[in-house]
Amino acid sequence: MSDENENRDMLICRCEEVTLGEILDAIDEGFVTVKDVKRATRAGMGLCQGRSCSRTIARIISERTGKSLEEVLPKSYRYPVRPEKMGAALSREGEDESNN
Amino acid sequence: MSEVREKESRLKVDGAVSLIELHETVEYILPDEHYDHPVAVIECIEGIPCNPCETACPVGAIVVGDDITTLPVIDPTICTGCGLCVAACPGLAIYLKQQHHSDGLSYIAFPYEYLPLPEKGQAVTMVDRRGQHVCSGTVVRVIKTKRFDRTAIVHATYDSAFYEDVVNMVRL
Amino acid sequence: MKRLKRDIVVIGSGPAGLCAAIEAARSGAAVLLVDENAKIGGQLFKQIHKFFGSADHRAGVRGIDIGEQLLRQAEELAVEVWLNCEACGIFDEKTVWMVRDKEHSVAVEAQRIIIATGAVENSINFPGWTLPGVMGAGAAQTMINIHRVLPGHRVLMVGSGNVGVIVSYQLLQAGATVAAIVEAAPNLGGYGVHTAKVRRAGVPFYTSHTVKEARGNGHVERAVLVKLDSQWNQVPGSEFEVEVDTICIATGLTPAVELAFGSGCRPFNSPPLGGLVPVHDRMMKSSIDSIYIAGDVSGVEEASTAMEEGRIAGLSAAHSLGTITDQMFAERLEQLQHNVDALRSGMFGQKRREAKDAIVRSYGVER
């Protein structure tokens, strides 16, 4: 990540197609946690919900601000863990089964 | 070997263990030691937690000990050259070797997990630890038994001038 | 809302989860083992190489075969298994919400939950990293060893840790060419015996190098490599191209902590073990009494360690339900902890051992 200026156009969030430049701008505006950056740029708000990029974003913030990874990484997560089709979440087949 | 070359060929930089590193380890059998049959040469120089070589040896020639990160030590005077440790080593880091096998030829048995397998009598190209082509060799036999668990052991002879360099063959 | 009830639900059937389920069932608990995949075993069935360790750890046996043995044990012990079952969330510290077969959902109330969700691969970014042909080393490994499909014919491996070198070796075994392995650090990461295997197959290593760019029209056609100086900065003018159709990324793993942290488990930062992990004690219990963890999610190590940790978690969870006597528990625990300690001994284990100790210490302090 040494050539940050050269690579501003490089994607960081694959899903929402958010670039390094957009993320650096948000950090410079004062958004200094992965959650802050996510809400400010949509990076990590796509289909995978940041499963591939949140660690990268944490590293970028950490390098840019000197904060530790622990300070910038999210410590809570929202469910569901994977995208689930709504129809699959609907039916409750089997829930009447008695304990065995 | 110059200092530069030594640096270039360190295990953690080059990926292959260098002769200098090998010579410094106690378990390695130096080329000036001669045996009348191939014996196990262990090229394992890092203390990873592992001892199947010790377990596999039927004559107790290899010792690791209770602490399984200790480097294995082989007693070549006990080793019968059966080759069980060659197939057992998860790191594929053991060979059977004999410098003076016959008529200026050295002997090697090495693990081989690629397809296709060479055939007995086939001429192959022998390689060193860095994959460099060293000399030609002749396959003596290919052993693939259930006990070896899909790791074939290829036995071959080659020019003993390259005794120490050769560890394997070019994939077919 | 009516819910199913089980003694213990184990989430993830990789080495840790499978062993946890077996140990808990052997200890007399009714166990439900769930996995999102169609087959049990997780990463074990990609591990076609022989494992390290001692006879206690089934050293010298290939991961796939250990997987088969464990499968049979689970069957013999009548472990209930739900495959194609995604655990979407844990609510109220005990209810696991799952979607089965992608078509219906079930809530199971468990007295104890063992989270064994493993780890996910890290990314690195360079222009072109989103091109088809750039993929995780794990993805390539899945393709060749599970699906029996070659993802490409000429591969560049990025990262020289054990994953990078093992997958490189397996790519060679599958018939691909590995053009090079690049490593940003000045030294290679993987075990020397692994690097030696690929090196003697003619694969060059480039330490202090990284990928500057992937190029190609709609697909990877070549990679531009660049040298790094001692400050990890790219050295201008040192670029060179390597023709490849695939770039595999093997730059480490991060524990898959979403379920654990979503359920409220307290995090602990352990950089040597991959980052934030749920804090846990020696018995693999998380900061929540009903939730245990095991395997890579509790800190990235190797499959052998994951299996031993899984057994400890299964044993402890069952014991906490009173299915075995204190004495049986103590004896078995001692044996299992001895096995884990052996795998964390020596120069390669030191960092992991210290990191685990720090986690356990933090558990005691802040609980």
Added chain:
Amino acid sequence: MNRITDHPILGPLEEAEMVDIIVDGQVMQARKGEMIAAALMANGKNTFRKTVKREEPRGIYCGIGRCTDCVMTVNGIPNVRTCVTEVEEGMVIQTQIGSGEWQ
């Protein structure tokens, strides 16, 4: 074909029942029970979708259903993770353009 028909450790590829899938209008052969992504790669197809903003091609990245980069429109349903979805006889698979379309 990119299938690994023989393997030093895993042995010869077992015979499998083949099914026909229709990929962007073309019939391809897949092994019954394999993942869509594997079938496509075996048939040499590596681009699975085009992105919304930059319209860039994407293919397999994580291979285990997490990154969701391999999503395609399958039987008219967009955003199907092809690396964790099995092929079925007659399945209609389309390269997904952007967010896909309602059908």
Added chain:
Amino acid sequence: MAKGLDVVIVGGGIIGLAGGYFLSRKKKRVLVIDKGGFADGASGACDDMILFQSKKPGINLELTFESLELYKRLIVDFDDEMQFKNLGGMVLIENDAELAIMEQFVAEQRSYGLDVEVIGQQDARKKQPFLSDHIIASTYSMMDSQIDPFHVMRALEKHGLKLGMGIQRRNGVVAIERLGNGNWSVVCEDGSTHEAPVVVNAAGAWAPSIAQMVGATVPIVPKRGQIVLSERIPPIGETNLWNAKYLVTKLHKGTEVQMTDEERELGLSLAFTRSAGNTYLMGSTREYVGYDKGTTIAGIRGIIDMTLSYLPKMKDVGIVRAMAGLRPETPDGKMILGEHKNLDGFYTAAGHEGDGIALAPVTAKLLSDLICGNPIDRDLGELSPNRFGGMAHE
């Protein structure tokens, strides 16, 4: 001598940021303090509506009109992407009883100047081809608009900062004390103190605890709203959607509507909006569970069930996330805006329930007018923090 602070705003949600921006525009030196990160509270877990149709004629509806105009001006002033959209909205009607009540309601709203009508099943299906067959009619208004909360907040912050506004995040307020000089001193977690003649309590659902620091009472209770977010999909219809069921019970207390036990328990009602990023936000529950921001299986499935009952087509659409926000609810459904009696310079601007996004600009404008002493051509008595009686500082 350096100029001290004029206003400290406690709470950096959309109300606090909008207030900070409007006050900064009036040359006030403002500091916004928030205990969490960017959009950590209700402003980051809500829909994005500037919604008219749900409102009874009265001050809330009037303020929404004003807010929309202010938003339109902000969009011009900021020249930033704020994802303003004007998709319009429909309230779905399921039976004759609902239809009768909604027809009357729509007539009242029309007389108040809202462009809204009741349309039949066929017209409704033209706008929403995938509606369930059981929908007999719908209201329709083109005025219902939306704007992305994250974009708005980022823009308010950016332009506020340019005007000299300060922001401190992840720094909770632990005490607010009156100094001998009449100023307030706000003490923060990090040990810092900030002195200003004016303090604004814009802490949303947490406003009561901030008020308590100065001995005031703010009768706000947190009402949990769980929402579910879909993956990015192509538009499923023209407009955003609500259901009449819940509205009807609010309009006519005691009206018999068909509701499952689950719907009643969770306070479920439909809000189905196409948000920035072309995902759908689906809500919502209305639960009184204190400050618990967690989601529940019952809540998530309740929302999914309900959504599918109106739009069966959504069954093949994936959900990527469930979340909950705490809506700050007041006893009379109106926000609290104004200075507290006997507490000179202590203002509250909170209690917007589900309308924080919609009403942020007008709240901020009125707040800045109040603080700057500008004339206001509207009686704000019914929003006053003192309207609840007997609650002021002794």
